[in-house]
Amino acid sequence: MRRRSRERLYLLGVGAFFVGKAANLLLNAAAFPRLRPRPTPPEAARVSILIPARDEARTLPHTLPGVLAQGAGEVLVLDDHSADDTARLAAGLGARVLRGAPLPPGWVGKSWACEQLAGAARGDLLIFTDADVFWRPGALGAVLRALEDSGADLLTVLPRHTGLTPGARLLTPLVDAAVLGWLPYPLLRTRWPLATVANGQLMAFRRAAYRRAGGHAAVRAELLEDTQLARRLKAAGGRVVPALGQGCVEVTMYRSYRESLGGFGKNALGVHLDSRALLLGLGLWHLLAYTLPWLRPASPGVWALRVAGLSERALVNLVSGRRRVPDLAEGLLGPLTPLLALPAYALALRRTVRWKGREYPAR
Template sequence: MKRPDLARAYRLTALGFFGYKAATLLVNALTYPRLRPRPLPPERPRVSLLVPARNEAHNLPHTLPGLLAQGAEEVLVLDDGSTDGTAGIAARLGARVLAGDPLPPGWHGKPWACQQLGAAARGEVLVFTDADVQWHPGALGAVLHEFGRSGADFLSVYPRQRNVTPGERLLTPLVDAALLTFLPHPLLRLPHHAAAAANGQLIVLRREAYRRVGGHALVRSELLEDVAFASRVKARGGWLGLALGREVLSVRMYRSYPDSVAGFGKNAGSFHGRSRALLAASLGWHLAAYTLPWLLPGRVRGVWPLRLAGLAERTAVNLLTGRRRPADLAEGLLAPLTPLLALPVYRRAMRRKVAWKGREYEQ
């Protein structure tokens, strides 16, 4: 292929890529449910709020009081072999604490912790929520309202990202971009199990549905267990629902750039089908789409639309999720650097084994 033809193919492909993502974001802006504070309905099912916790002493004093104040019938915290006093903190704050059993062969840590929580829960509705998720007033009412309104068998909510330090802003907000620019919300209604997404930070199921599919045993050896769980529930005839937490639910996932690299590196391999070729292709394409336009001379035909599309995307995503402070909106300026910042993530995802919270897993 001649150089002009190659340049034209690159330009059209990149414009098509950004065009698809912009169209998807627009569809999601029009269709994605946003939670807002609601009181608990007078007639409601019994609810169990279930928190898997491994070395979460730094999070629970900030998040558990809000969870306990929601008015659920029970709040259970499973201490998954913590060494930092997690169990004592949770008990002092008022949660019912369960001591986790040792990890059985063939299981990963979080699915096993959730399986034990599901077995111990007494509620009709099970809400699995991570220890770093902040529940604000009216959050449980909002979640139950959306669960009932959507008719979903499996509801997952994306809390609003709360990033404090500059290092947290480099990669962590890309969780929202991946959700909102690739999968149009209406596709969740398609019967095929591949049209699925979820966020393990908050998952809601009815107890009978959870036990009917076997609970988290369905994804016992998955690193990206939340998406796999949603897909397999859907494959068994279940309906999925997704919503944005907006002002009622927030999360501080990672507290530094290295923490973000470790977290994303754990999941990136599964997100790319455990294919090193697909990981390499993904990295190469993102460098071509977001970074290369800024390395080309400004006079090159079509380079400025690509530059502007990359800058606008992350800002538009933040507007949709309700992250509208000046520092949040300025994250869009990181677009050209983001693929370079993600290099350690890809390198970590290429390994045959990954470490997470003191455990090592095969990819």
């Protein structure tokens, strides 16, 4: 009898979890802003697009031309002590290149690069974007329209994933699943600082709001500097608005499963509010929800959980604008995803984090 009660409790608990996530995903499908290509407006002359770059010689020839074609007032690339031809390539493509100063004690490399870029920028609107982000035609117009329509002090964009290798598909798209499946858009629009999502791949600030939040100097030691800076801005009374990049802004974050592990391991603790207990608890819960149903004897209830786990990632990809067959087939990874993420959790639990050739203390 007790075994049957435990079985019923398990099915009800995990079932409620999937129902809640499905409801949240449907809400975000209806409410989450999406960028649409727009002509570049005259106010683009006030825009500074700022790109921190460290060892990006392989990436910039593919992404930088699209940024330069947007018509911004200026495009600055900071070469953060690259060991390759990043600076020469960026200058040859037409960007203004800054040589990064040595990394001061207590700073994370990206925050230091962004702080230098902000100091050199002339625009009233500061758009930080990563070197691996593709800006498609009409993207800058789309960002400026969304910034204006929303009244945001910070517009942060989740680029659509593109160019995923089979290995990168295993974990990389979980960025979208985490945002769209867990965070209801109406909650993100409240003034509660913890209810904030930001993506350093594209963050468009009004300069005054950026400085009011303390700039990147205020988050100099944070590995999850994008979200922490957005929280500070919201706490200072600013408005933070997230949007989906759709066909305007795309990204190839990682080229392999191994690279994905490094990236997720770097950010996992910060995403879980710097709580190792929360990280481990949710990791265990995901095993119970997505993997365990495939190890239990089949029953109608267990099959319902299996179908829910298989469907979720496909539905997330539909909402984020990834609708090709290989993208939708990622749903089949549902039972394996918690197992594939275990090495990233192990990395996150270490006392130091290594990223782009530098080592930082973890929280």
